[in-house]
Amino acid sequence: MYTPRAYMETDLRLLDSLLEADPFVTLATVDEQRKPFVSHLPVLYRRDGDDVLMEGHWARPNPQAIGPEEALLVVHGPHAYVSPSWYPDHDAQARVPTWNYAAAHLTGRLERFDDEDALGDLVARLSQRFETTAGGGWKYQHDREDQRRQLRGIVGFRFFPSTIQLKAKLNQNHPESNRRAVVAALEAQEGDDARAVAALMRARTP
Template sequence: MYLPRAFASNDPAALDALVAADPFVTLITFVDGAPCVSHLPVLLERDGDRLALRGHWAKPNPQSSHTGPALAIVHGPHAYVSPSWYPDKVAETRVPTWNYVVAHLHGTLERLTDTDDLAAIVADLSAHFEAQVGEDWRYVDDDTHRSQLRGIVGFRLHVERVEMKLKLNQNHPDANREAVIAQLGAQDTDDARGVAQWMHEALVASRAGDRHGS
């Protein structure tokens, strides 16, 4: 991923927030040079310095047989930025851009086929996401639910390298950033408001850093 220094982040809390907000990732593997892609919900696991993503495929999915190197893309909010929103530039020098948050998690893919592992994945995923929608479906460890586990294959992506890009006008003066935050925050889409929130937090953090460095 093209990652200018101004937009790079290595903040674990930011990554956790990104995955929590949008845990539906793009998982990419390669076979004989050809990409294989799945779109899957995942759970983020941290154990000290170790980081992993856990989820499952449908067994007929060709990717369910894959192990080894893999890439998971975590998609955050994104929004168009009009150059007309910048207050401090000559009109002729203003150009449009696109602000966004994204993370690439590179690692090694492990297949999980043990029944207990599969049951834990389904139970943990359902408990997490049912709570978010105010429902209470749960995996029950009985013969009916265990028989349905035969239709899936689990995975754990052991993350070895993280590239996180926060493209949020950090290369602009504060006045421009504030103006874009206001414009995006007033829009009626989750993506625009999400970018505005990330921009606001980045601006607050940069100002705090400036104060501590002075």
């Protein structure tokens, strides 16, 4: 990921917040013929200091379920269009439109598993994580044979990143007056993404 120094982040709390807000990631691999393949998946995220673990599963027919070990996992943060008309110095500096956003790219190793107990535990934790946010009440019940049978259709994975690249492109290359003006304009927008970008900017604006 192209990351100018001004937009580079090293604090893993940004990764925490991105995955708390949106744990639906993009997982990319390249096979032996150098053909790329991408899946879009929800994940469970855990961090202990600098040690990060992501867990999820594929449908068994997904080529990644038997694919290579190395992978790129993309975490998508909030993003918003920025109009040059918002900048106080837009005429004097001939400002142009841009897009502010935050994202993370993680490269590392995939570990696959398909034993029934481990898959059952994963599905139980995934459902607990996402049913509560959706207001639902479904729970995986490992003592039900019909639910255990469904596990045959999936393959689980654990993703262990070796490198984590964090980017927050938030007008850091602009004077404070411009940044404050963009924050105000984004906070006035109706979209959640715009307001989330404004919050990231406000946290980084003196």
